[in-house]
Amino acid sequence: MQLRPTIHLYFEDGRYVAIVPDHPDCHAYGASYAQALENLELLLGRRFEHGIDARSEAGSRCNSSAIRARLVAKFGRLSNRRLAASIGIVAPDAPVMLSSALGGKGSRQVRCAIALALNELPSQLWPDAAGRIRTMDDSCFLAARRGMRDASSAADEQAANDVPSGEQAHRRFS
Numbered sequence: 001m002q003l004r005p006t007i008h009l010y011f012e013d014g015r016y017v018a019i020v021p022d023h024p025d026c027h028a029y030g031a032s033y034a035q036a037l038e039n040l041e042l043l044l045g046r047r048f049e050h051g052i053d054a055r056s057e058a059g060s061r062c063n064s065s066a067i068r069a070r071l072v073a074k075f076g077r078l079s080n081r082r083l084a085a086s087i088g089i090v091a092p093d094a095p096v097m098l099s100s101a102l103g104g105k106g107s108r109q110v111r112c113a114i115a116l117a118l119n120e121l122p123s124q125l126w127p128d129a130a131g132r133i134r135t136m137d138d139s140c141f142l143a144a145r146r147g148m149r150d151a152s153s154a155a156d157e158q159a160a161n162d163v164p165s166g167e168q169a170h171r172r173f174s
Contacts, residue, residue, distance in 0.1 A: 005020045005044070007037070008020075015029045015030065015031065016029065016036040018036035018039070026044065028040035028042075028069070029066075043066075067114065067125055068102050070118055074117065075117075080095035081094055086117070087116070089109075098110060102114070104129050108140055109140070111125075112137060112140040115137070116144055116148075121138050122138055122140075123135075123137065123138050
């Protein structure tokens with residue numbers, strides 16, 4: 001008897017997504033529904049070929065591949081070093097840090113940088129992480145996003161103050 005999983009297909013953020021609800025950590029993207037399905041079949045084929053459980057260590061590689069695929073869709077096909085630099089991680093061991101964080105391990109700051117680049121809570125990217133880690137990662141993400149918003153507001157305010165208006169502009173340039 002061959003199992004036939006239910007597959008959900010949808011369009012999100014300018015790309016097509018295929019996901020098996022029973023295995024939400026293993027989803028795939030594509031430029032079309034057909035490509036998303038093909039990518040999902042490859043991931044599931046590898047996964048079940050090796051008897052990988054949804055929560056096993058190897059299963060997190062499936063999630064790691066999906067997250068990396070999303071970064072590649074956003075930044076293009078780059079080496080791990082360049083991909084890390086694109087999300088703000090610049091260090092001699094940045095490629096290793098990125099690889100580790102893609103699997104939900106490693107540095108919280110790198111996981112948060114990935115989440116910020118994808119504009120998604122870390123707890124949604126790595127749902128199998130321990131509850132305390134998910135909470136702390138989400139707090140880090142929200143604080144960083146708040147800081148980015150505050151910096152953007154300050155820059156907008158500064159730019160507004162630097163724009164001469166009416167009589168001031170006349171005096172300044174005459």
